[in-house]
Amino acid sequence: MCGIVGYIGKENATPILIDGLKKLEYRGYDSAGIAILNNGSIDLVKSKGRLSVLEEKLSGVNIGGTIGIGHTRWATHGEPNDVNSHPHMSRNGKFAVVHNGIIENYLQIKEFLIGKGYEFRSETDTEVVAHLIEYHYKGDLKEAVFKTLNEVEGAYALGVLSTDNPDMIVAAKKDSPLVVGLGKDENYIASDIPAILNYTRDILILEDKEVVLLTKDKAEIYNLLGEKQQRKVFHVDWDVSAAEKGGYEHFMIKEIFEEPASVKATLSPRIKDNEIVLDKFTITDEMIKNCEKIHIIACGTAYHAGVVGKYIIEKLARIPVETEVASEFRYRDPIINDKHLTIVLSQSGETIDTLMAMREAKRKGSRTLAIVNVVGSSIAREADDVLYTWAGPEIAVASTKAYNTQLSALYLVALSFGRRKGLLSDEEYNNYLNQLQQVPDMISKVLNEREDIQKFASEHFNARSVFYIGRGLDYALSMEGSLKLKEISYIHSEAYAGGELKHGTIALIEDGTLVICSLTQEQLFEKMIGNIREVKARGAVVMAIAYEKNAAEVAKIADSVITIPDADPTIAPIVAVTPMQLFAYYVSVMKGNDVDKPRNLAKSVTVE
Numbered sequence: 001m002c003g004i005v006g007y008i009g010k011e012n013a014t015p016i017l018i019d020g021l022k023k024l025e026y027r028g029y030d031s032a033g034i035a036i037l038n039n040g041s042i043d044l045v046k047s048k049g050r051l052s053v054l055e056e057k058l059s060g061v062n063i064g065g066t067i068g069i070g071h072t073r074w075a076t077h078g079e080p081n082d083v084n085s086h087p088h089m090s091r092n093g094k095f096a097v098v099h100n101g102i103i104e105n106y107l108q109i110k111e112f113l114i115g116k117g118y119e120f121r122s123e124t125d126t127e128v129v130a131h132l133i134e135y136h137y138k139g140d141l142k143e144a145v146f147k148t149l150n151e152v153e154g155a156y157a158l159g160v161l162s163t164d165n166p167d168m169i170v171a172a173k174k175d176s177p178l179v180v181g182l183g184k185d186e187n188y189i190a191s192d193i194p195a196i197l198n199y200t201r202d203i204l205i206l207e208d209k210e211v212v213l214l215t216k217d218k219a220e221i222y223n224l225l226g227e228k229q230q231r232k233v234f235h236v237d238w239d240v241s242a243a244e245k246g247g248y249e250h251f252m253i254k255e256i257f258e259e260p261a262s263v264k265a266t267l268s269p270r271i272k273d274n275e276i277v278l279d280k281f282t283i284t285d286e287m288i289k290n291c292e293k294i295h296i297i298a299c300g301t302a303y304h305a306g307v308v309g310k311y312i313i314e315k316l317a318r319i320p321v322e323t324e325v326a327s328e329f330r331y332r333d334p335i336i337n338d339k340h341l342t343i344v345l346s347q348s349g350e351t352i353d354t355l356m357a358m359r360e361a362k363r364k365g366s367r368t369l370a371i372v373n374v375v376g377s378s379i380a381r382e383a384d385d386v387l388y389t390w391a392g393p394e395i396a397v398a399s400t401k402a403y404n405t406q407l408s409a410l411y412l413v414a415l416s417f418g419r420r421k422g423l424l425s426d427e428e429y430n431n432y433l434n435q436l437q438q439v440p441d442m443i444s445k446v447l448n449e450r451e452d453i454q455k456f457a458s459e460h461f462n463a464r465s466v467f468y469i470g471r472g473l474d475y476a477l478s479m480e481g482s483l484k485l486k487e488i489s490y491i492h493s494e495a496y497a498g499g500e501l502k503h504g505t506i507a508l509i510e511d512g513t514l515v516i517c518s519l520t521q522e523q524l525f526e527k528m529i530g531n532i533r534e535v536k537a538r539g540a541v542v543m544a545i546a547y548e549k550n551a552a553e554v555a556k557i558a559d560s561v562i563t564i565p566d567a568d569p570t571i572a573p574i575v576a577v578t579p580m581q582l583f584a585y586y587v588s589v590m591k592g593n594d595v596d597k598p599r600n601l602a603k604s605v606t607v608e
């Protein structure tokens with residue numbers, strides 16, 4: 001996803017911008033560029049591809065200047081190429097703009113500006129902002145930016161340079177994140193805090209529809225009515241080194257190995273004297289008793305955690321749950337009222353579809369509970385209650401430890417609600433708590449089995465198409481296993497409910513088709529064995545994920561069995577996802593893919 005960095009101060013801006021953009025690489029991007037104010041004019045260098053390509057271009061030119069803005073672009077409007085990459089310049093060359101988000105009414109504005117004689121170089125929505133500022137500029141940059149922002153619709157984080165204001169960066173945001181970093185005689189803007197952590201830990205978080213006028217010694221924040229806003233400085237106390245690879249070959253495998261610690265960090269502080277204590281929750285027992293329905297909204301991996309959430313909340317708290325992808329939820333006029341609770345799941349806390357869906361739920365009167373990993377993110381700030389997953393920074397685009405911790409948080413919610421409704425006996429409750437606390441050790445055991453998974457991956461990384469089947473919670477789990485494989489191996493794969501396969505999809509099973517089967521749901525064990533027989537009879541190669549106690553029996557029919565410790569079936573998905581993540585990882589490595597930055601994907605999707 002796009003990234004923004006800006007610098008104003010006394011140092012050469014270029015290396016600071018490049019360094020900041022490198023810290024944002026993990027978000028995914030396809031092109032990059034910088035604009036530097038230098039002796040009354042703007043030097044622009046940009047190019048398609050990785051930052052190393054931009055650095056090569058920069059090595060041939062001599063760009064000085066202590067004020068600049070930089071950008072990594074993840075294409076939305078117009079293909080990834082040099083021209084479409086940011087920054088974009090106004091017609092007269094006086095303004096340079098970087099932008100994250102989407103200007104929704106850009107076509108109307110473009111037509112209007114073309115009518116006024118403006119010519120467009122790129123296919124982007126961003127270019128209209130540069131020209132519109134020029135159109136409104138009558139000698140006052142602040143006024144021109146305000147007029148522009150009052151005309152654009154959609155989402156934006158913006159950074160603007162102007163040759164007439166060589167001592168200022170103007171930045172603004174709405175629905176896309178942007179922060180200001182404060183230094184001594186130098187200041188910064190960034191779409192993500194890690195981009196500037198090498199330089200400062202003092203941050204001002206901009207709210208929606210705010211503009212900041214940034215000089216090297218001042219940051220003035222205004223709302224769009226032109227009223228000055230006060231902002232407390234937020235001091236960042238976490239470390240950039242936590243986001244480094246620490247000896248592993250890829251972030252993804254490092255993050256898979258962090259799962260036991262992440263799950264523990266998410267669970268332990270919330271289980272005190274055998275009772276679940278959920279942070280500063282404001283949801284009362286009365287609200288839980290009267291809750292008619294829960295909506296779980298999320299995207300991607302977080303959505304798959306939400307599918308598991310549906311099963312477990314319905315089972316343990318007996319409240320009907322509907323889990324839906326955020327981009328669908330938002331536009332279907334969902335039936336919601338103030339007796340409903342909306343649970344929003346997001347690793348980044350910035351996914352625009354999820355944020356907007358949450359706002360829609362709020363608008364209709366629902367309480368909102370966010371399960372989020374990034375502290376202070378937009379979703380966390382706007383939800384009524386927040387339960388943080390303490391997974392630590394997740395850098396690999398393919399989400400792993402975030403999923404295990406999202407499930408951990410959902411179990412805490414389901415158990416707490418069930419308990420508070422008086423549905424769980426002491427024995428059941430204690431048993432679940434006990435099982436949950438064993439999850440970190442269980443995942444560690446699975447990690448010790450990684451060589452079996454690696455071997456199986458080395459034999460099957462050339463597969464053309466893979467099916468994941470399971471029943472009940474295993475079906476929910478299969479969805480995540482299948483997504484992981486698609487994301488990083490580029491192998492087509494599908495998740496299917498074991499019992500549904502015979503109603504059509506089994507036609508695709510032929511000699512050698514790889515089928516990954518999960519068998520953690522005891523009451524459905526025999527049924528799943530039946531489904532495995534069906535695919536084996538048609539030539540499938542089967543890898544099964546089964547409990548240690550069932551391994552011998554499953555081995556009679558499957559080609560390979562990966563075992564997990566004998567967990568309670570309700571808890572099993574948090575443990576059983578790990579072999580699936582490892583399988584996807586090893587297949588991707590064997591294929592020589594860019595594991596941490598798979599093609600076409602972005603870590604944090606802040607456009608619709």
Ligand code: G6P
Nearest residue numbers: 299300301302346347348351602
């Ligand atoms: C992107 C990522 C996925 C992620 C999804 C939701 O599509 O590539 O890995 O699951 O966004 O992200 P979130 O930060 O809201 O959990």
